Amino acid sequence: MSTPAAEHAPGHASADGIAARARGLTKAYGSGETTVLALDSVDVDITRGRFTAVMGPSGSGKSTLMHCLAGLDNVSAGQVWLGDTEITGLKERELTRLRRDRIGFMFQSFNLIPTLNAAENITLPMDIAGKKPDEKWLDQVIDTLGLRDRLKHRPAQLSGGQQQRVACARALASRPELIFADEPTGNLDSRAGLEVLSFLRNAVDDLGQTVVMVTHDPGAAAHSDLVLFLGDGRIVDEMERPTAEAVLERMRLFTGGNPQTPGFDVIRSQFEGDGPAPGAIPTADVTRDKD
Numbered sequence: 001m002s003t004p005a006a007e008h009a010p011g012h013a014s015a016d017g018i019a020a021r022a023r024g025l026t027k028a029y030g031s032g033e034t035t036v037l038a039l040d041s042v043d044v045d046i047t048r049g050r051f052t053a054v055m056g057p058s059g060s061g062k063s064t065l066m067h068c069l070a071g072l073d074n075v076s077a078g079q080v081w082l083g084d085t086e087i088t089g090l091k092e093r094e095l096t097r098l099r100r101d102r103i104g105f106m107f108q109s110f111n112l113i114p115t116l117n118a119a120e121n122i123t124l125p126m127d128i129a130g131k132k133p134d135e136k137w138l139d140q141v142i143d144t145l146g147l148r149d150r151l152k153h154r155p156a157q158l159s160g161g162q163q164q165r166v167a168c169a170r171a172l173a174s175r176p177e178l179i180f181a182d183e184p185t186g187n188l189d190s191r192a193g194l195e196v197l198s199f200l201r202n203a204v205d206d207l208g209q210t211v212v213m214v215t216h217d218p219g220a221a222a223h224s225d226l227v228l229f230l231g232d233g234r235i236v237d238e239m240e241r242p243t244a245e246a247v248l249e250r251m252r253l254f255t256g257g258n259p260q261t262p263g264f265d266v267i268r269s270q271f272e273g274d275g276p277a278p279g280a281i282p283t284a285d286v287t288r289d290k291d
């Protein structure tokens with residue numbers, strides 16, 4: 001689980017391309033005395049063809065950052081670009097189209113449609129958009145994810161790991177510029193979680209995709225090329241070629257080992273005795289993988 005990114009082959013795309021960029025990104029919720037500054041003037045570049053993990057204590061702004069970069073949430077101040085397109089200021093309709101055409105999403109809950117089989121779930125976003133899939137690319141995604149013999153199965157006939165692989169294939173199917181994954185392993189046992197992380201890694205290394213993943217798990221973050229650490233709505237540090245141990249150590253510094261700090265319990269229980277071994281995926285809310 002603690003495979004260092006250094007062992008991974010570099011992605012296909014050139015390192016100088018920027019898939020998404022934010023400058024002075026600020027997001028406040030509420031108003032007056034109850035205002036919460038979820039993001040505080042964040043500057044960030046997401047490099048194309050890389051796997052970036054976003055970590056930080058609970059409430060540090062990870063999901064808000066992802067939502068603002070993906071155009072799912074409007075910003076209070078600052079600017080966000082997807083490639084060369086500035087998305088801040090776009091109308092909802094334009095944003096919807098941009099998300100549909102250029103971004104893939106993977107969430108903790110797989111969000112598969114129970115009445116559709118795996119193949120239909122994978123192509124659903126494109127079917128809704130009236131777009132024909134690139135069959136060669138789709139075949140490559142299906143084979144990379146090992147779903148070839150599961151295409152006719154409905155979600156209920158698939159294990160948790162297989163369902164998440166279908167969700168991964170759906171995110172990749174339209175060959176998006178950028179894939180956002182929010183705790184993609186959060187509902188999986190450690191083996192299925194590991195599989196999904198390997199597939200995301202392969203999507204970057206073999207298919208040249210760009211992935212941004214929000215996670216609480218240092219072991220999951222160790223599959224990335226770069227970890228961004230958020231604290232109180234700011235990027236407070238970053239780590240190239242992370243290992244689970246180094247990320248855990250950084251998270252410890254973060255919380256100052258203070259059990260009162262939000263997120264401390266999660267980190268401590270995962271790594272210090274009463275949780276799984278370092279690098280394991282949290283096993284709460286486990287979905288059995290019958291592979």
Ligand SMILES: Nc1ncnc2c1ncn2[C@@H]1O[C@H](COP(=O)(O)OP(=O)(O)OP(=O)(O)O)[C@@H](O)[C@H]1O
Pocket residue numbers: 029030036037038056057058059060061062063064065
């Ligand atoms: N819709 C909302 N209304 C009000 N406050 C919000 C809203 N969404 C998020 N917040 C607040 O913004 C801050 C950042 O939240 P966010 O969900 O981005 O954190 P996070 O790092 O993803 O947390 P977690 O790890 O617990 O998911 C928190 O203080 C949160 O309470």
